Amino acid sequence: MNVQVDGKTLIPAVDFMVDPSSGSSTKIWKQRPITAAEIFNAYENQKLYSSLKSNKEFNSVVIDVQNYKNDSLKKANALAYSLVELCDVMVITNEKFTFSVGREQYPNALLFVQGKAIDNMRQIETQIESVFKARHTARNVIAMLPAKKKTKETIVFSAHYDHLGGMGQNVYFPGGNDNASGTSMLLHLADYFKENPVPYNIVFMAFAGEEAGLVGSKYYTENPLFKLSDIKFLLNLDIMGSGEDGITVVNATLFPKQYEALVAINEQEKLLKQIKKRGPAANSDHYFFTEKGVPAFFIYTMGDNKHYHDVEDTYEALTFNEYLDITRLIAAFVKGL
Ligand SMILES: [Zn+2]
Structure with missing residues (x-):
């Protein structure tokens, strides 16, 4: 597992967290920044989906949620979880990280990065290998x-x-x-x-x-x-x-x-x-x-x-x-x- 932004290797669990249901991703990102209008305006939101589906210029998106709170934050996060069906997603956040157990696996990678850990974000590179084990034996x-x-x-x-x-x-x-x-x-x-x-x-x-x-x-x-x-x-x-x-x-x-x-x-x-x-x-x-x-x-x-x-x-x-x-x-x- 390795995430690099502009040549800096991010520290797992401190600078970034991979969602427990994340898919794998080994690539150099061609990321498309997501605008506020695309999060909150239904029309812009629809346009975003069709452009991501047809446009091959981008292979990933970045959503900066640092300035959102409560309902706005929920909406922005919901967009991240829905876009991960289409491409790799990075969420820039200032929230405390928590982890959980994945019960499914998304087709693409979803990761959360602390805003203070990054700067320009010209180049993102990921090496995330995620394996979903559908069956796991545990005992009471x-x-x-x-x-x-x-x-x-x-x-x-x-x-x-x-x-x-x-x-x-x-x-x-x-x-x-x-x-x-x-x-x-x-x-x-x-x-x-x-x-x-x-x-x-x-x-x-x-x-x-x-x-x-x-x-x-x-x-x-x-x-x-x-x-x-x-x-x-x-x-x-x-x-x-x-x-x-x-x-x-x-x-x-x-x-x-x-x-x-x-x-x-x-x-x-x-x-x-x-x-x-x-x-x-x-x-x-x-x-x-x-x-x-x-x-x-x-x-x-x-x-x-x-x-x-x-x-x-x-x-x-x-x-x-x-x-x-x-x-x-x-x-x-x-x-x-
Ligand atoms: Zn407990």
């Missing part, structure tokens, strides 16, 4: 701590252990907060409940494929190892590395009694700054369980760490300020269920 890892006295009632803790992998040979997304932190808490809770048993089975589910669209947990809810209706409550842990500003509980509005119980424990034990409530959201592995009627909370921490889906989401960047308080809160919550 599941362990059970059976209750001393036989019962069907089960508490589930879940945390996804996958992240984004890398981009090219040298860029790695560590996923410290998202979600090594939750995976580690899962193991911590396994140790805790082994020493401090409760009258329920406890099942620990480390899911794969969350970042690719909740794939591992969706698979599990379609192929459960025991009846989903035996799950008394599920607690999904994702992004547990900070907590200076407390935690947010997704699904709090669906289960107000359990939410109140959590808040009461917190007030009594003086653990966290706040427990914010949030409605249902399809934003982590609790989602498909909720859809199937399993009572569940998704808990995430709030705090100073703002690294998300980037190369700086490292162990070192996390405070783990409330890590032990959260496990205390969860342990007391489970005992009270």
Whole structure:
């Protein structure tokens, strides 16, 4: 992977980012700059498409979105994603880079470049090799701590252990907060409940494929190892590395009694700054369980760490300020269920 602008080699993940669904591109660009009118005026926009289709003078486009915000920015970005069907696209941006998992592959390359990394842009040269793997095997890892006295009632803790992998040979997304932190808490809770048993089975589910669209947990809810209706409550842990500003509980509005119980424990034990409530959201592995009627909370921490889906989401960047308080809160919550 190599991107050069006017002879300068750009630094991946700092100066540029390749879209996770990008196609390959090895060429010297003959780029056509896109005007504001072509983004915002329907007539000019149509003319742009036909000229790109018929005119072979250009093999790529450059869209500078640095001066756009909100809806204008959305429109400009949408144009980039639609033009990638026709040719290679470079978006000049000043937004923070984030990465994700591609579930398809565009026929051409799509890359984002920081405005401050480039100057004139007379010559762009790319060497991007992108391979789409339609099938990839990953595994959920599941362990059970059976209750001393036989019962069907089960508490589930879940945390996804996958992240984004890398981009090219040298860029790695560590996923410290998202979600090594939750995976580690899962193991911590396994140790805790082994020493401090409760009258329920406890099942620990480390899911794969969350970042690719909740794939591992969706698979599990379609192929459960025991009846989903035996799950008394599920607690999904994702992004547990900070907590200076407390935690947010997704699904709090669906289960107000359990939410109140959590808040009461917190007030009594003086653990966290706040427990914010949030409605249902399809934003982590609790989602498909909720859809199937399993009572569940998704808990995430709030705090100073703002690294998300980037190369700086490292162990070192996390405070783990409330890590032990959260496990205390969860342990007391489970005992009270
Ligand atoms: Zn996550």
